[in-house]
Amino acid sequence: MESPVGETRRPGPAARERFLRAARGQPVDRPPVWLMRQAGRYLPEYRRVREGSSFLEMCRDPDTAAEVSLQPYRRFGMDGVVVFSDILLPLAGLGIELDFDPGPRIANPIRSRPDLANLDGSAAGAIAPTCEAIRRIKAELGDAAAVIGFAGAPWTLAAYVTESPLSRELTTLVGLSYREPALVDRLLDRLAEVAAETLCEQIAAGADALQIFDTWADVLSPERFERFAGRALRRVVSLLPADRPPLILFARGSTHLLEALADVGPEVVSVDWRIDFAEAARRVGGRVSLQGNLDPLALTAPRERIEAEVAAMLAKGRAARGHIANLGHGVLPSVPPEGVGAFVQAVQRSGE
């Protein structure tokens, strides 16, 4: 295994502090960097752990979850370490029968009021291994990197609990939103509590920053986002403590929702590669920092090309209040580790 190339060996603020300052729009020596799904199949050391266990078994074992969370950090020294888990994990605490094959499968989807009444219980037990993993990662890292917890947004959780496997169009949830909006409201309210409970547990475990994934919000127009997903996201935010860690809000393909996402009240909005980063900064103004936004498939290019893409991204990112360098979506399994290394190092060198 390669030796670490992390920030602990460089002058300047500890990486955790760099991360938090960028999230809050305070001056930094260079943008902090991490990658969504940085613990994953593109790493041979991850695949070795994965061989022996199922995805859920890995999530539910704090040792394994902490270990695979730290693998990319040991190779590349990112400024943020995201805990290995899944947005659907908390739902197991509420009687949802969850499996992965390889995509999520739910044996008892919710489609009616009686189903909804059965959605009780607490997420805390189901995410206890994730919280324990956060504690172990924190113990190992100290201030050397920010530990990032996360939860699924109510709309995205609702998509999964109403339909399995989930269609690209979210046929069930979107259809229900037109035919039975009151039922969708109740479901979103309940799932907002689940998301908030998940995040509160992770805060208690020591998470330095929190990301909310509204992966499937892109099917909504700005008006309907406000009515459903946005309202539920505000509820999540309102249920968090006032002195919470910075919140990053991610919604894939959500160029059309950028202002609405900033309005929800996060410190950071994570945007994808489809939008010009400088244009995104202009649209959100000084309200939030931005995270993103390299095309995940750019990491399959030669190193010089990746460096040029990163340079362009960082130049445009200067228009934002603060910038956390990342991809526009998760690392793909087909990406070579060298591509991830080139990306991280190009950001790290920008501060020299």
Next chain:
Amino acid sequence: MESPVGETRRPGPAARERFLRAARGQPVDRPPVWLMRQAGRYLPEYRRVREGSSFLEMCRDPDTAAEVSLQPYRRFGMDGVVVFSDILLPLAGLGIELDFDPGPRIANPIRSRPDLANLDGSAAGAIAPTCEAIRRIKAELGDAAAVIGFAGAPWTLAAYVTESPLSRELTTLVGLSYREPALVDRLLDRLAEVAAETLCEQIAAGADALQIFDTWADVLSPERFERFAGRALRRVVSLLPADRPPLILFARGSTHLLEALADVGPEVVSVDWRIDFAEAARRVGGRVSLQGNLDPLALTAPRERIEAEVAAMLAKGRAARGHIANLGHGVLPSVPPEGVGAFVQAVQRSGE
């Protein structure tokens, strides 16, 4: 079967003329209406035909293709009848081994220069049944509705010919665009010729309007759209005769590409439900008419709700140079025929 409720029984211009005038931004009594994938599985009469044959067999038999194209018109009297075919059909003339299972499968994908050299031949033979179906539909309809031909955009065809089954991220094509842009350029050039040949054959067969589907352009940023998909689309347009029928350009999820799509030079840009229709009109100004944009899943709502959605869409559509009422994407198989009827009739009644 219900009797027709078509425009031929109403005063005012023939529906074909209404369609062409709206496409060109000329005054009309009301917006013309049709639906993408209006010939499809949501109709019991379609499913009866489908039972006896494969999708490709249906496309390749002019009688069947004409019959299923006319089925929705006989029920609902849309102003446009789109010929039943598939954007990949022309590729069979170039040695691409195509099947549907149920999504498209290509046995010999193109990934290298030698593969590309094998991509020769003409699309004409492969789409001859589609062109013959256009002639039969025209013979039956006269001026009672516009007959709509279509082709796949080069970028979208390239996505399918490079990867089968196609991943949501277009891993192969997007990866190649970063690693071997010159190869992608050559592929797009060749597929631009295929698209243009397809459209020219349909024009010769009598198509009144032409739609280009760039279904997968949404993975590109505006800058990369211009570099790849947009450049190839301009080439298609340049290869069509100067006195061509109106061109409608559709790209799913392409809120971020709206201006770029209008710049390609179509008469109409088809937008989806994610964007506020009035905002879309403002962004393209008087350059193009707009087509769209109801959420396909809104057609699962009760009739009154569909009527309210259509009324809101039509009100916003008045801000456009011209408006062709449609969904934001194709009709879904799960939509009830009554939903499609409510949609079409709400537009038809708006002219009374």
